Amino acid sequence: xxxxxxxxxxxxxxxxxxxxxxxxxxxxxxxxxxxxxxxxxxxxxxxxxxxxxxxxxxxxxxxxxxxxxxxxxxxxxxxxxxxxxxxxxxxxxxxxxxxxxxxxxxxxxxxxxxxxxxxxx
Numbered sequence: 304x305x306x307x308x309x310x311x312x313x314x315x316x317x318x319x320x321x322x323x324x325x326x327x328x329x330x331x332x333x334x335x336x337x338x339x340x341x342x343x344x345x346x347x348x349x350x351x352x353x354x355x356x357x358x359x360x361x362x363x364x365x366x367x368x369x370x371x372x373x374x375x376x377x378x379x380x381x382x383x384x385x386x387x388x389x390x391x392x393x394x395x396x397x398x399x400x401x402x403x404x405x406x407x408x409x410x411x412x413x414x415x416x417x418x419x420x421x422x423x424x
Contacts, residue, residue, distance in 0.1 A: 321400065321419040324392045331389040332405060333372065334416055342378040342409045344368060347388065352402040352417075362388060367407050396422050 324330055345367025349360040367386055368376035374384030386407055400421045407414040 321421050323421050323423050326392050326394045326396060326398075326422065326424055329389055329391045331387060332416075332418075333385050333387045334405065334407060334414065335373075335383060335385040336407075336414055337381055337383045338378055338409070340380050340410075343376060344410065345371075345376065345386065346408040347386070348406040348408060349388075349390075350404040350406075352404055353399065357404065363390070364388070367409075392422060398422055398424060 322330075347362050347365050347367040347370060349362050350357045351360050352358075364370045370386055370388055372385050372387040374382060378384050388405075398421075400419070403418045403420050405416045405418070
């Protein structure tokens with residue numbers, strides 16, 4: 304049974320299919336969703352998928368309940384909430400194209416958003 308009945312996402316700048324992320328700048332992602340059943344916890348996970356290999360990337364806050372900009376845990380069925388994360392693209396990151404794979408793991412189910420990005424100077 305699916306936990307999410309509706310979902311939308313918005314991330315930083317970039318109207319092209321591949322977002323350019325500039326080193327030294329910060330970018331924000333928002334994911335809004337309505338669970339089909341109650342959610343008591345959310346674990347936020349980020350991976351960079353490079354040449355088909357998934358590389359874990361640490362987030363400042365992996366407790367997704369603490370990163371809700373709209374709503375609080377526990378989340379009742381049918382209640383729309385928005386999860387928000389902001390990350391800085393560090394200057395030590397390589398200039399590379401990859402897929403940023405964001406997951407919100409909720410009570411056995413996963414909300415997944417994949418965004419093609421290019422890290423540039």
